[in-house]
Every structure is written in structure tokens, then in C-alpha cells.
Amino acid sequence: MDAQRWRRARELFDELVDTPQAGWNARVAEACADDPLVRDEVLAMLRADQATGQQEIFDASLPAAVVELAGRLAGVKAADAEAGHEGRSVGPFRLVREIGRGGMGAVWLAERADGAFEQRVAVKLIRSGWDVDEVLARFRAERQILAGLQHPNIAHLVDGGITADGKPWLALEYIDGEDLRAWCDSRRLDLAARLQLFLTVCDAVAHAHQRLVVHRDLKPSNILVGNDGVVKLLDFGIAKLLDGTDAGISSTRMFTPEYAAPEQVRGELLTTAVDIHALGLLLYELLCGRRPFEADHPTPAAYERAVLDREPTRPSLALARGDDAGAAIAACRDLAPARLRRELRGDLDAIVLKALRKEPGQRYASVQAFADDVRRHLARQPVLARRGSWRYRSARFLRRHALAATLAGVAVFALCAGLGAALWQARVANVQRDSARAALAFMRSLFDNADPAHRKGDQLSARDLLDAGVRTMRTALPGEDAARGELLLTMASAYLGLEQLDAAAPLIEEVRASAEARADRAQLAAAMIQQCRLRDLGNHPDDCPPLLDHAESLLDPREPEQARLVAYSLALRVYGLQLANRYEAVVESMRRGLALLGDRREDRYLRVELASHLAFALNRLGRPAEAERVLAPWLAELRHDDDTERVLLVDTLGTLSSSLSALGRHDEAIAMQREAIEIAEKLYGRDDPTVAESYNTLARTLNGAGRIDEAVAAMEHAVELDRRNEAGGRNPELASALCNLAVLLVKQEHYADALARLDEAVELAREAEFDADLGRSLWWRAVVHLVAGRTADARADGERMADVLAPSHAAGDDAMLRGRALAFAAALIEQGPAAATAPACADAGAIAEAFMRTPQAAGADARFAAYLAMLCTQHAPPVDPAPPLAVHYARIVARIRDAWAAAR
Template sequence: MNQDRWQRVKQLLDEAIAFDAAERPTFLAQACDGDAELRREVESLLASHEQAGTGFLNTPAANLKSAAVAPATTRAGRRIGVYQIGEQIGHGGMGEVYRAVRADGQYTKEVAVKLVRGGFDSVSVLERFRNERQILATLDHPNIARLLDGGTTDDGIPYLVMELIEGTRIDLYCDDHGLSVTERLQLFRQVCAAVQYAHQRLVIHRDIKPSNILVTQEGAPKLLDFGIAKILDPAGAGAETTLARPMTPEYASPEQILGEPITTASDVYSLGVVLYQLLTGRSPYSAETRSSHELARAVCESDPGRPSTVVLKPQPARGDDQPEPLTPEQVSRSREGSPAKLRRRLAGDIDNIVLMALRKEPQRRYSSVEQFGEDVRRHLEALPVTATKGSWRYRAGKFVQRHKVGMAATVIVLLAVLGGVAATVREARIASENQRKAEKRFNDVRKLANSLMFEIHDSIEGVPGTTAARRLIVQRSREYLDSLAQEATGDVSLQRELASAYEKLGNVQGDMYGSSLGDAAGALQSLQKALAMRQAIASANPHNVEDLVALARTYHETGRVQWFSLGGTKEGLQSLQQAVVTAESAVHIDSENISAVETLARGYQYLGDIQGGSGLRGGTADLHDALENHRKALPLLQRVADATPSDPEKTYLLSRATLGVGDDYVRTGDAALALKYYLRAEEILRPVAEKANNAVYGRGFAVCHTRIGDALLMIGRPAEALSHYRQEWQILQPLAAADAKDMVVQSTFTTSEGDIGHAMVEAGQVEQGKATLLRAMAKTTALAKAVGDSYSRALLASTAALVGEAFERGGDATTAQRYYAQALDLYLATASDDKADMEDAVNVVIMRNHLGGAHLKAGKAAAALEDYRKALAGEESLAASSPNNIETLYAQADTYAGLGDASVALARHSLSAAERFRRRVEARDWYTKSLSTWQRIPNPGHVSPNLFRVSNPREVARRLSECNLSLARAER
């Protein structure tokens, strides 16, 4: 179908939609003027539109043509996954839904299975379908149809397994059950709660209409069909590039009609249209509107009539939904009894609430669905609403409505003068006193929760030996916070307090840089509660700098736990990227706000840590971006420290950012320059660490000595490195002894002992170093069992590898193999394709190289060759994704050298001269590749950036020379 043909089909489709079903054949016969193919195309798309509303509008013309001529298919009777497909219970423009039953014998459950319709399985449609599945996987709310399962059929078609909703669309349910206006509003509030829940998870529905809201027999509304929903993320913008925008025009907002950016305000508008229809029985725009173009123009330009006014007018027919005209009496009969009563019920607040949601300008509507629903609640409770400008008469009238019984009693008392005055006053006082006591209890709990986390906990956080007390505080605080959260709806001030408290709770549970309890999973749960609140608050106040700063900080903490404690997940990277975007918005609004500047600096620093790697937790190997972000953080943090010279926390942050720049230089191959930054970081933090009795600053100071030792080890100065590692141990030893339950301090202290053993081995004190490493290994094993997070497992793996190196240096290659194999298993367990962190994948290659070297020393050349070949296979994928990553290059150079060594060993044991010659040619080629790789590494170190033993270019050059001499002699 060419473009002109498609435009003609679109035009006729728009015009045909405006006609009643009975009138369409006559219209099409005249409009198509004998073109049978054109008429078939329009009728096919018209049928799809009637069945699903708007799904087809998402599809380019080429896809629509193939779908239009595709034969009708049914999946009834088939088995998909563990589900037996039954009859079709619905279908739309691109999808079809079947009743199904689980048939694997585990248990029996009826479900709804949704699939892409036959003929519509284009790449773009399948991608949109998968997007719906991903969105639904993030939503778990009683008023949203739940995703139970999902997968892909044998022929590659994705499917969703949904909760089976036996219900009626909301407008028909209200009319069939004769719900009053109050009951309709109460039902509508539940829908608002579902939409607000989706918004808090950054999902905009974009197609809210009665047919997508079903009400069950129990009276519970269920929001359906997220097929054209949008994640609040700039990356999703490209998905909207179609010939027609995805929407149902009758319920679409003006910005959807005009193709402008879509925000949560669009869903507010669509909900306003739904509420208008529930209350009045009609659309906000004239039913005489015949075409989609005219309807779109009305949405963008015409103001809807007041609900209280339009219910007094006859209502024209509206196609299949309403085939006959309705009189005002018919409309009001199922609502308030008579047109006059219905008009009075809608006049005032309800008029104002509905029309505020339907304002043309998004910024003039309710700022959130939550605020919309809250105004409905306030109206139901006879409280003043934000949609109505409040005069004293208005507020007094609301008071009378709220206290009808009390006001009637007052009139009786005034008329009778006698009797009941004292009793009435006394009851009022009792009620007032009870309310005062309830509010006091609520505020007492609120104060106690804040006191526990921000006063009592903070007073002991840095004091060694208080972990047990802090754990009890966390437990009690979580109970209080969860209780308060149930009462926080509509109270932004309380929501801010709760978000801060949950964030604090998360830091205490699992901040790997602070003094935490080592509970990463619990920390993430607390931080996600804080994040949901912060997102809702900031969404409602997009220009409030304080709210943006608070949201960015919560993203910081969430991302750090996801990345550093839970295994380098992509979600952690995304959280920290979002933190930077949010903080940049805050600084853009107010560049002089020091809190915003600090938050942006932290975002750059933490993002740089992830991109470059930090300590045992590796990075994404975006070293250029890591260095750029760390350099952005430094001047900002210096500005913050200068503005708050008496705050040791700011000095600590500046020191950590300086360490980050040093880490980047290590990974770009310049350990000597990194050493300068490490020494500077130690100099910055020393006055604070020596003065404050604080475990966090003490641990930070120890880490400075760790990094100095690491750099010295890389540039071949192990004796000096040993001195700094011993200073690290001396700082941490009293902290670890004072608090055996502080998992962060314990893990750092255990690392320090391993560092000392490692430096001893490198300095030639092999037996002493081995004994020290074995002690560290025992402690690390116990720590990994107690904590079980990714950091402790990484620590155990690296310690096992260093123990193996010590045994190999001492001449025991067999024992070394056992420790290398243990380290390899640990790294394999944590390395996966779906993680952004490359560190474990690199370490897998290094351990295979170590196993190969140990096998060679044990005389097992064939086994060594197999180890090196596996290492080579792993390196190829790493090199493809990050060809200039320094750690990968070290591993690659080592693998090539090892393959050369294995080939030489096999040549020595070969009885055939030709085989010996072939093996030495292989060895020459591998050594040449190794030297070529070493030339790509600036300033090659004595150990790799992750501190493992590697070959060195001088030794490889010597082996290549020997190999060439052997080949020359053989050729003579």
C-alpha cells in the first residue's frame, strides 16, 4: 500500500467512524465509488477499530496492509506453555484474548491469555507487546489486572498470562446497578488509586476509557490494557513514531491530539472524561461531532459544558454504545432520581472538580491523579476542595454539610431553649478530646520514629560496638514507619518525613561505605519505599528544588545498593543515571543552592565509581566517562567543602572523590599518577579521621592507605605497599574489635589482612605471606556465609586467588590449582550476561590463566592448553564489547603468553620433529601476539589493576627469542 493509498484509507476510516454502524455501508458505497479493494481495506480496519478502540493506530501502513488481508486465525484448542487455550473472549486491533486454564497438573486456575493477532506480528508490534509485558511486570495493585506469567510461543509470538477479570465496563456497571453519584465517585476514587500507583512507577497509561476499566461482581474496578502505555523515560520517545498517534480520540487529552510530549497530566485529563461520562451519561463534547477531525478540534478548542447543566438536556444517540436518544429523566433515574436532584447534586464542587481535570493546559489541571482523587474524597466528606475558590460562605456551608445532625440538634435546642444543652456540649467536648488524643498519639508515633532514626541512632552510629543496639532501632523504626505510611495519603509533609526516614533506614541497613548492618536486601526494600514517595512528591512539585534534591539522593542510595551490594546490576546504573539527571534539573533551577550542588557532585562521583569500578566491585569499563564524571565532581565538592568548613562529612566526600580519580588512572594504566591522587585523598581526610571518633571516617582513612598500597604494588614497590597495608590494618583493628557485628568494618578489616599477606608474597616473604593469607581466607569464608552479598563473595574469590598465588610461588602448584578452581567457581557464579559489571567476567579469564600456569608447572601441558583456550574464548567477547579496557588487555596478554608456554611444553614432549616444529611455530605466534598486546598497555605494572600476578613483556620477549632460536636451529 503506497502512501497516497494509505492516506485515502485513513481519511475514509476517520469519516466512517463518525457514522452509526447502520449508516456506514451506505457511506462506504458512495465514498469508495466502486473501488471494492479500497472498501475491503477500510471495512477491515474499521472492524479492528470497533473491536479494540485504538490499537491499530500504532502500526505503520505497511504492517496494516499485511494484517488487513491476513486470514482469520484462532488459537482455541492449542496449548501455549502450561496453558490450554479455550474460547476467545476478546480481541482488538492487534491483540486477542482467550480464556485458558493451567493444564500442567500442578493446580487448576482459569486465566486470560493475550497474544498478538495473526498478521500483526511485525517487529514494531511485537516490541510494543513486549513493552506491555514489561510494564505489567512492575505493577502489583489490587485495582490493576495482574500479570501472572508470560513467554513466547513456539512460533516466536510473545504472550501474556493475565488475571481473568469477569466484569463489566465501568459506565455500564454504574448504570446497570443504579449507582448514585456518591457511589460512582467512591468507585472512581479506586480507579484514581490504580492510575496513581502506575504513575509512581513511572508508567503513563495513555488510553484510559470505560472499556479499559472493568468492575467485578464484588464491585472492585480493574484497570486493563497497558498496550500503549509509556514509561516516563526519554528513551521511549522513539517508539511513538507512527503514521498516527496511539490514542482513543474521545478520551485523549489535547496534548495527545496535537502530538505534544505526554505526561501524567494526560491521564488526569482522560480520567476527567471518564468521570464526566459516569456522572452525566455523555461525552464532554457534542455527540453531533461526526468525524475524528471534528472531535479532535473540539477536544483542543471547545470547553465542555458544566455537568450540572448538560444533564438537563436531551442526549442524542451515540452509535453502538447508546443506539437510542436519552431524555434527562432516563439519565437521572439511575443516578439521583430526577433531573432537578441530579443537577443540584452536581452543581458546585463536582462541576469544578470535573472541569479542572478537563482544562486544556496540562499545568492548569490537577498536578497529579492523587490530587484529583483527593479532591473527590474531600467533596465526599464535605470538606473544601482545591477546585473551588473558597470564600467564608463556601467554607461555612461545608461545615454545615459535615455537621448536619449537629446543626439540626442546635436548631431544636434553640427552639426549645431547654433540655440537652449541657449534654450536647459535653458530648462535643468528649468528641473533641478523643480527636485531640488520637492526633496526639499519631504525632507521638511520628516524633518517635523520627527520633529513633535521626537522633538516637545518629548519636551512636559512629560509636564502635553499637551494632546490636542499632539493629533493634532499625526493627522498631521500620514498624513505626510502616504504620505511619498507611496514614500518609494526601499528607505531603508526612510523606516527606517518611521518605527521609525510609532512606535513613536503608542506609543503616546496607550502606557499604558507611557503618551499616550489612542487610542489602532489606536496605533496597526501604529505599524503594522512599523512592516511590519521592517520585510522587517531585512529580506533583516539578520545580521544587528541595524535592528534586531529595529525589536525586534517594536515587543515589538505591543505585549504590543495587550496584555495589547486590551484584553490579543494570538497575543500579540506571538509578544513578537518573540521580544525575534529577540533580542537574535542581541545579538548573537554583545554581546557588549548596545542597543541590552537593547532590549533583555525589551523582557524578557515584556514576563515575560504577563506570570505572571501585574496589572489589568492578565497573562498566566506560573509563573515559568515569574520569570525566569524577573530574566534574571534584570542583563541586571543593566548593561545598569551602562553604561548610566545619562539616567533616563534606571533607570526607571530597577525599572519596579524589580517590575516585585515582581509581580511574589505575584503570587507564597510570598507577604513578593514581598514587598522587591517593596520597592527596589521605592528606585531605587525615585531620578529620584523627580528630573524630567515628567509624565511617576511620574506615575511609584506612581505605586511603589501601589504595596507596595498591598503586605501590602495581609500580613494583611491594615493601612500601606493605607499610601502608599495615597502617590500614592498625586503623581498622580497634574498630573491628569494638563491634564484631558491623559487617562493613569486618569485611574491610578482613581485606586488610589479605592485603598484608599479598604484599609479603610480592616482597619475597612467601611463607609468612601464605600464613597471613590463610588466616584471612578463614575469616573471609565465615564472613561470606554470614553476610552472603555479592561484595563478600567477591572478597572470598579474590582471597582464594591470592592464596593460590602464594602456594604457586612457594612451589606447590597442585594446592594452588585447588584455590584457583575455588576462585573460578565463585566468579563464574556471579558473572552473567545481564550484568553491566565486567569485573567478574575479566576475573574468570584471569583465573583460567592461573589454572593454566599451575597445570604447566605440574607437568600437565594438555590441561593447561585447554585452560588457556577457555580463557581466550572469554576474552573475545570482552574485547568485542570493550577493546581498550586495561584489565582485559592484561588478561589477554597473559593468555597469549600462556598459550605460547603450553605450545613449547607440548613441543618438548613430542616425539615427532614435524610436530615439535609446528608447536614452536604456534608458540612464536602466541608470544608475538602477547608482546603486541603488551604494547597497547601504557606503563605495564608488576601486577594487573585488579592486583593479580601476570606475565610481563620482558619475560615474554625472552621466551620469543628462545623460540626463534629453536626454530632457526631446526631449519638448519
């Protein structure tokens, strides 16, 4: 009976099993008028069920069942009700504790008690109340099976016998370990190591098959790896002997639905193919961390239907793109999700699917053949599973979809009629060919302009090349507005990369107008996204969100190219979200962006950028371990991929080093950042601004490790590199680097040197109109003034900082909170207790509470704010807060304490 007929029979049986027998024939005849085979099967099942209910065995076991049920209702497990089990003697062993429970009984950890030698074993005991003939027969069969199996990877039989009350027991080798799947994941084993362990399991199963034993219940929980790393196969409790010696045992179907083969579900004759199917399921989980049949409602019936009716998902397709759980699964295999999918695609897909075929005869002929194919894959040899796979899939399809196959024959005829349409498509292709040739001619003209022979030896800059391209574009691609728009946007993006805003603006506007006229929604959205970049670089970031909202509303994320634009739009939102302290929103947006992107190589840079933004936000939220999990797979892929753009590795190393530093793994973080510097210097040259940025990150990492002198040296080198790249005094990177150097000097208490660097940073940031760096430099300069007792200067810098940052920063942003706290501290130094007015104290309390809601609630800023709020409730001269604050805050606290004491 095939799967569809069996499901039909099963559903009809479930419908009628609890109804009166008198109505069976009429209902079955009505439902199965077209299929006598299903009708006979349903009636046979119904009669068998009725006969089972009348067997004496049921009557004999009913009292025991009632006793056990009563014990459960009273809240006492049957195992607990059996007095004396813990510490009870069984043969030469003493029971220590229960370590497992199954359908027939319990498994106990036991120790040898006869004093002959020390030994720990696992003792199996039949559960009370169910020692009926069938269960006893199964128990004796397991003992006989284990006695005949001698293999280093099968838990062997140690002893056996009968207890004083007549129950049989088995003493088995005790394995102190964890199941194979968990063992591999906890050690992040790669695919090759997992396959080697799987081959060990195959050898053990093959040994059993050679002795005519079918396990019938292979699953991860029955395969343990001990602390010594040795794999052991357990639990032959429902194993079957193929030579007929278990004929006295009833044919009751016993299996785990999630790991059952189709023939087990259908109740057919079982062969070694059952274990081959189970090994296929095990290999599937080892490779991709999921099951091939994911049921919406994980009930035994749902799993049975899935096993019978559904084809398994290919392992390489089981990990959905952008799936967070999939990323964690790939990380357990020391791979990125995309790399894992590539490794599984092909041989491993074919091997697993061959083992999981519905018909036993279509699977591997033996476990040894299965293992040999895995070995061929490891040896990079052709695997047998990929032979004949097309014929198998075709036969399965035709059997399941006979009607659809007939209709497909009709479709072939229709396809022939469609040849005329193909001719029309050829004409369209010719038009596209002409367009491509025109685009190629345009690109050739650009390279001709770059040729020194045409330039008479003059050097051609990137700006010169772009300008020449724009001039050529005025007459290029006539009538090809869409292709022309793509090229114009590419050149506009390049201009923005060079910060040539005036040159980019008209190109973007031209593309936007053309796209609107042609109702080209995707290109219009792309133009608006570039306009956002333009406005952001022009120091008008508030214009960005409306443009991005409109752009995203025009795009269909189901289209790969448009999904990429949506992801790029999400990346452009990050800076504004960070300014508003909305790091949870950053996490959500970046996860959405990663989910939208596919595995295409051209999207790699954007995917790494999104992952880096995600990791940065997680660090700010105090979740550095999660940030590491996001980036570690990328680092593994980028290091192993010789063809990758090295710039991706530089960025990933820098961001991941920050995560490791936050986790306290400072030596790893420092080594990682030095690696990033080495790669950047080889890639860009030793004087490039990118190298300066890497030194900046190294200084921050060294500072986090408490190696302040090394941090200062690294930061001074970054400042020197930024000075070399200064152009006309407008270099915000130099302003940022000077401020960072000043922060380190403040920590060394070199306040005069710090003040000099801050003065220069303030002036540079003001000229560059870079408000974020200007506000930060003003705040640190206010700190230095306050430490020196120059409260008027500190108050002036604090007020100026608030004016600069207020348009772009929320009131609850860290920077704004620090500015308000510093203003209150200046007032306390000037006025002592008189400054602690009711409004001032209310604001101090609000600042302290706001800091407690930020990810930096345990940092020096938050503790300083809490100290200032505490002064409002204290009438005695204040003491130093504990634990000690950062050095600059400690100096300010000392001045506040002196001012407070003097005023009293």
C-alpha cells in the first residue's frame, strides 16, 4: 500500500474505531467504493483493534495499570512507589540513582557492591505492574542480542539475572557523556570531523547487521560520546533478530515517530533498511542542525504523516537566509551560513537524500555502502548517490502526480506552439544586446581617457575620470534611459565617495526626474537613497528619514535587486538611530536587512556592513557575547576565502576586537586589531586614512586593557597619519583623533597637553562643520577646565556643547546627560550647598535615573550622576563615592567636596 492509501486508511480507521461495529461496513463501503484495497485494510484494522481489546493479556495487566494510574494521580511516580530501589542490591550491584526511564522500565546507575573490584554500570529494570509475557520476552531478547554483540562502539553487556521478586535485570556498560549531536555542537566541530564520527556509528551498526540484528530505534539520545571521546551505541531494547528467533514476540509497532522509517509507520516487514533510514536522519541533523520534516504541530501523528507524504528538504536548503537560528547552527560548525550551504550542496545533499528515500529498495543496499559513499566524499571522489538521482526523482514525481503528469504532456504541445513567442523574445534580446554594446562603448571611452598616451603623460585623478564620464554620458546611450540612469547613479555614488557633493547633486536629480517620468519605481527609489547620502554628507541628516521612507515604499523586497536597496536604506538609518540612543531599533533594522540579502558575492560588502552595525549596537546594549556570535562566522569565512576583498576582513577584525575587549578578552582583541592594521597597511599603504582609523581602534582596545601608555603611543600615531591627510584644514577625522588623544592624556592626568589637543580639535571640528566631534571635544575641554577650577570656562563650553548637539541629539542621549551633569557640578564648585536648589536637585535626580536606563548603567558617567543626586539629600560634607570613579571625575568630586566644606 502506498503512502496516500495508507493515510486514507488511517484517517478512516481513526473515524470509526470508537463507533459501533454495526455501522462499519456501510461507512467503509461508502468511503472506499473506488478502492477495495483500502476498504479491506480498514476493516482488517478495525477487527484487529476489537480483538486486541478482548485479549486476556489486557485483562491480566489491567489491575496493575489501575494501581499505577492511581499512584500517578496521587502525585507519586511508579518508580518512587517501589520501595527500596535506591540502595537496593541487584546481583553484585547496588542501585545509586535513576538515570533514565523508557517504555519497559527504568535505567539505574549502579556500583559493584561485592568488593571484588570497583565498577559502575547501567542497570535496566522492568517497571512494576507490566511484567507481562511480551515485555519479559523482549527483555530476554535484548539480553541475548547484547550477548552476541562485541564491538568497541556498542555498549556491551556486563551481567544479567533475576531479582528476588522474579524480575529480570541487565547490567550494561555505563557511559558518562552526552549525545552525539550535542557533543559535536558544544565543541564546534566542522563537517569533516562530524562525518568521521558518523562513520564510527556506521561501523557499529554494520557490526549489528552482520549478526542479523536491526536496532530499529537509532536516534541521537541512543548514541553517546563519553568523556574519553569514544562513541557508544545504546539501547537494543526493541531490536529485531532477522533469523526469526524473536518470533515469539508480538508484532506490536514500537518506534520513535520522529526517527521512524515509512515502512515502520505502515507496519510492514522490517529490514536493515530501517536503520539506514535512521542513520540518514542522524546525518541530516549532524550536518545542518535540523530535521528533514519540520511539523507545525509536533505530534506523533503529524510526524507519521510527514514521513509518509513529504519529501525531505535538502540539507543545503534547510538553513533559511537571514535566519538567526541558522546563523547559530552554522557557527557551531565553525562556518558562516552561506559557506555551510555551499559545503552541503551537491554530494552531501545526494548522500543524505538517498538514505532517506521512501522505498527501502531505493536506499543504500547496506550500512557499509552508505559509509563508503561518505568516505568517497571525504576523499573528494565521485559518490554513488549522485548516479540515477534524476530517474529516482522522476519516478517519485510521476507516481505522486499521475494527473499532473498527464497534463504535462498537454503542456509539451503548448510549448511547441510557443516557439513563435520565442522569436519575438529574440528581437527583444537584440535590443538588449545593442544597449549592452552602447554601455560597453561608453566604458571604453572612459578607459581611453585614462590612457597616458591620450593624456600626453598627464596624471588622471578619480575626479578627472568621473568628469570625463559625465561629459561622455551627455551623448551616450540614446533612447536607453534606464541603463543611462544606472550609470549616472553609479557615477554620483562615486562623487559622494570623494565628497564632491556639488558634482553628485545634478546627476542624482536628473535620474530622479527621468525615473519619475518613466514610472520606474526601483530607479526612483535608488535615486532617493542617493539623495539621502547627499543630504547626510551635506550636514542635513534630518532630511534623510523622509527620503528613505518614500524610497522603501516604492520597492518590492521580494525582488533581489530591490531587496538590496531596502537593506542599503536600512544601513543609512543607523547613524540617526545611534544619535537617538535607539540601539534596539538598530538591532531590529540590521537583522531585517540581513534577512533581505541573499548569498550573492556582490552583496557581501553590504552584508558585512550590516553585521558590523548590528554587533556595534549589541555592544552598546551590553551584549558583547551576542555581538561576537554575529561576527565570528564572518571572520571565519573571510579568513578562509582567498578571493574576498581584504577590506572586508579589516572592518570585521576591527569591530570584532571591540566585542572581545568588552568581554574582557583583551589579549585576543589586541592581537586581532594588530592583524587588522597589518592588512590595512598592505592594502592601502602605511599613510592611508584607513590605517589611521585602525590605529584609533587599537588605542581604544589597549586603553580597555589598562595599557594606557601603549594606547597613547598608538593614538599619537593615528593623529600623525591624519595630519598627513589633512586638506585645507577640513579634516573631521583629525579632530576626532585629537579628541581621542586628549581623552587618554586626561586619564594620565596630563591636563595641559590634553587642553592643547582639545583646543585644536574644537577649531578643526568647527571649520569642518562636524557637530558630533565638535560637541564631544567641547565636553572634554569643559572637563579639563573644571578639573583646573576654571568653572566659567567649563560652563561656557558646556552651554556651547548643548547648543551644538541639541538639533541632532535627544535629551536622553548620553552626551546630553553628561553635559547637564557637568553643568550642575560646576554650580556646586562655585556655590557649594547653595547650588542644590529644588529644581537643580530634581534635574540631578532625573539625570541619574536616565543613566540607569542606558546600557552604561554601571559606568563612571552613571556613578558620577548618582553622586551628584546624592548631594541633594545629604547635609554633611560629602565623602568620595565608592567604588572609585574615573580620574577626571575623582578630581571634580574633590573640588565639589572642598567647596561644600568651605561653604559650611
